Amino acid sequence: MxxxxxxxxxxxxxxxxxxxxxxxxxxxxxxxxxxxxxRGFRRDRTFQNELKQYLRDYVGRPTPxxxxxxxxxxxxxxxxxxxxxxxxxxxxxxINNTVGQILLARAMGKQRIIAETGAGQHGLATxxxxxxxxxxxxxxxxxxxxxxxxxxxxxxxxLGAKVVPVSSGSATLKDATSxxxxxxxxxxxxxxxxxxSVVGPHPYPMIxxxxxxxxxxxxxxxxxxxxxxxxxxxVACVGGGSNALGLFTxxxxxxxxxxxxxxxxxxxxxxxxHAATIRKGxxxxxxxxxxxxxxxxxxxxxxxxxxxxxLDYPGVGPEHSALADIGRVxxxxxxxxxxxxxxxxxxxxxxxxxAMETAHALAWVVRNRKKFKPSQHIVVCFSGRGDKDMxxxxxxxxxxx
Ligand SMILES: *Cc1c(COP(=O)(O)O)cnc(C)c1O
Numbered sequence: 001m002x003x004x005x006x007x008x009x010x011x012x013x014x015x016x017x018x019x020x021x022x023x024x025x026x027x028x029x030x031x032x033x034x035x036x037x038x039r040g041f042r043r044d045r046t047f048q049n050e051l052k053q054y055l056r057d058y059v060g061r062p063t064p065x066x067x068x069x070x071x072x073x074x075x076x077x078x079x080x081x082x083x084x085x086x087x088x089x090x091x092x093x094x095i096n097n098t099v100g101q102i103l104l105a106r107a108m109g110k111q112r113i114i115a116e117t118g119a120g121q122h123g124l125a126t127x128x129x130x131x132x133x134x135x136x137x138x139x140x141x142x143x144x145x146x147x148x149x150x151x152x153x154x155x156x157x158x159l160g161a162k163v164v165p166v167s168s169g170s171a172t173l174k175d176a177t178s179x180x181x182x183x184x185x186x187x188x189x190x191x192x193x194x195x196x197s198v199v200g201p202h203p204y205p206m207i208x209x210x211x212x213x214x215x216x217x218x219x220x221x222x223x224x225x226x227x228x229x230x231x232x233x234x235v236a237c238v239g240g241g242s243n244a245l246g247l248f249t250x251x252x253x254x255x256x257x258x259x260x261x262x263x264x265x266x267x268x269x270x271x272x273x274h275a276a277t278i279r280k281g282x283x284x285x286x287x288x289x290x291x292x293x294x295x296x297x298x299x300x301x302x303x304x305x306x307x308x309x310x311l312d313y314p315g316v317g318p319e320h321s322a323l324a325d326i327g328r329v330x331x332x333x334x335x336x337x338x339x340x341x342x343x344x345x346x347x348x349x350x351x352x353x354x355a356m357e358t359a360h361a362l363a364w365v366v367r368n369r370k371k372f373k374p375s376q377h378i379v380v381c382f383s384g385r386g387d388k389d390m391x392x393x394x395x396x397x398x399x400x401x
Contacts, residue, residue, distance in 0.1 A: 008319065013202025016325060018318035021201040023181075023288045030188045035203040037108050042210070047103065054099050055214065058132070059089050061096075063215075065222035065379070070349040071362075077374025080365060081231070082352070082382040083219050083247060092355060092384030093215060093243045094125035098194055100211035102129040105192035112136045112191045116180040118145055118173030118239075119310035119357070120152025121384060122196030127161035137161040140179045142172040145309050152388055170303045173313050177287050197240025198317030201288030205317050212246025219379055220250045227377050233258040236381035237360040238278070238331070239310050241317040243383040248329065258330065261320060262364040264306035265333035275304035277316040278324045278331045291318040307336040307392060308356035310384075334363035340396060342366055343386065355384035356392060 008015045021031060041047040055061040063084040072080050085093040105113060113135045117123030123139040130137035139156055143165045146153050156163050169175035184193045198205040198212075216234075223231050234251060236244035238261040251257045266274030274280065277292045284293040286301060294302045294314045306312040323329040334342075339356065342363035347353045354362060361380050372378065 008322070009202060009206055015205070015319045016322035018283070018289070018291050018321040019202055019205060020290050021288060022285045022290065023201050024185055026185055026188060027201075030184070031201055031203065033108070038104060038203060038207055041104060041107060047107070051100055051103060054103070055096065059095050059099060060087060061214065062218045062222075063087050065219060065226055067226075068350050071346060074345070074349055075366065075369045078232070078369065078372035078376040078378050079374075081227075081377060081379045083215060083379055085215060085243065085381060085383050086352070086355065086358070086385035090121070090125050090128050091387065092121045092125070093212060093246060093381075094122045094196060095128065096214055096246070097196065097208050097211040097242065098122070098125040098129045101192070101194045101207070102133050102135070105135070105194070106133055108192065110190065110192035112138070112187065113194055114138045114140070114180050114183050114191055115194045115196065116140045116173065116176040117196065118142070118176070118313065119308065119388065120145065120149040120156070121310060121388070123156050123161070123163070124152050126194050126196070127156040127159040130161060131159045138183070139163050140166050140176040140183070142170070142176045143167045144171040145173065145176070148309050148391065149388060150391065172309070174301065181287065197242040198245050198319060199240040199287060199289060199291075199315060205289070205319055208242050209245045209249060209319065212242050213249045215243065215246035215381065216248060216250030219247060223377075223379065230254055230257055231379045232372065232376035233260060233378040234381070235260045235262060235361045235365055235378060237262045237311065237357045237383060238316060238320065239264075239275075239313050239357060240315070241320045243381050245317065245319060247379070247381040252328070259328065260364065261329050261331045262361045263331060263333045264304075264308065264311035264360055265335040266305040266307070268335055269333060273305035274333065275306045275312045275314065276333045277314065278320060279333055281316075283321065286315045289318050291321045292316050292324070307339055307396075308360070308389070310355070310357040311360065332364050332368070334360040334367070338363040338367060343389075343393070347386070352382070353386035354382060355386050356389040358383045359386070
C-alpha cells in the first residue's frame, strides 16, 4: 500500500489526480497572488508568531485532550478521547482557519472579506475575525440554511457582517458557494475570499489544511504525555474535510495510526438521501476543484441530505479523494438516526453537547466499537459544540410525537 502522499499538493496544485484550478481566467491571477503571499508568510517568523499569539489569547488554544470516561464505560471500550475543538472561541474548529486567513488578507492589503456558510459556523468565525480586524464582511448563505440556523445568523448580524440570502438552486451551501465565487470574480482586486474548508481551487485546500493542522500537532503531543504513546485510531466527521485533515495530518507518516473519516449517511447509503461523497460519489469538478462528487447521469449535482447543515455538501476536499484512493484513510458513514442517538448519549454521559456534525463521528464509534480492543485508545475530533443544533433536535422530537 503506497501510503506516502507526502504533504502535497504538487506544484500544479494536485493531490494525486485531484484538486487543481477550474476557475475563470480573471480569478487565476488572484490565486497566484494568494499562493505566493501564503508561501512567503509560511516562512515568515513574525507572521507565525502573530498567528500563534492569536491562537492562544483569542481562540483559546491549546484545547484539551479529554478522556471520555463514562462514554468509554458505556461502550465497554475502546478508550475514547475527545480533542476539544468545541472549546474554541465561537465553538468550533473553524476559527483556527479564519484567524490565519484574516492575517493573510490584512498582509495582502485587502479590506473586503467574503465567505460562504452552511451551518453558519464558518460565517460566524469569519464575521468574528472581521470585527476584530475592522474589515468589511459579506457572508453568502442559502435561504434554507438561514432558516435552519437562525441563532448563527443573528450573531453574524450583531458582529457587523452582511448576511446575503441565496435563493437559487437548493438554497443551501452549494449555492452559497457558487454565489461567493461569482462575487469574487467581479471584485477580485479588492476582495479576499475566506474559504471555510479544504475545498475550492488550489491553493485553498492546502492553506486551510495547514491552518487546521494545529489540531493534530497538539493531539500528538498530548497523546504522548497523557496516554504514553500514540493513539490506535483517529476519528473525525467529514463535510469538506477540514477538521479531519486538521487532526490527521500530523499523524500521516505514523503508519500504525488508523484514520477514519465519517461522512453523513443521512437516511442510509441506499436511500439516495445522504452526503456520503466519497462512499457514493464519482470524481468530477465542482467549485474550482476536481474531487469526488455526488452527481446524476446527466452530470447534475445531486442535492445532498444530512441532519446537520454543516455536512450536506455534495463535494469533498481533493486531498481526501487522494487519501481514499491510496487507502491511507478509511471512510465510513453514520445515519441521521444513529447520529441523533449519539448526540443524546454523549450529552447525557459526559455533560458535553456535541455539534450534530461531531455526533456523526461519535455515532461511528458507537456502531464500530467491536472493531477495537478495550485496551486501545482512539481520539475523536470533537469539532464543535451543539448549542446551535437545538432547533434541529426540537424539530426531530416534534416529528416523532
Ligand atoms: C463546519 C463544521 C464541520 C464540517 O466541516 P469540515 O471542513 O469537514 O471540518 C464539522 N463540524 C463542525 C462543528 C463544523 O462547524
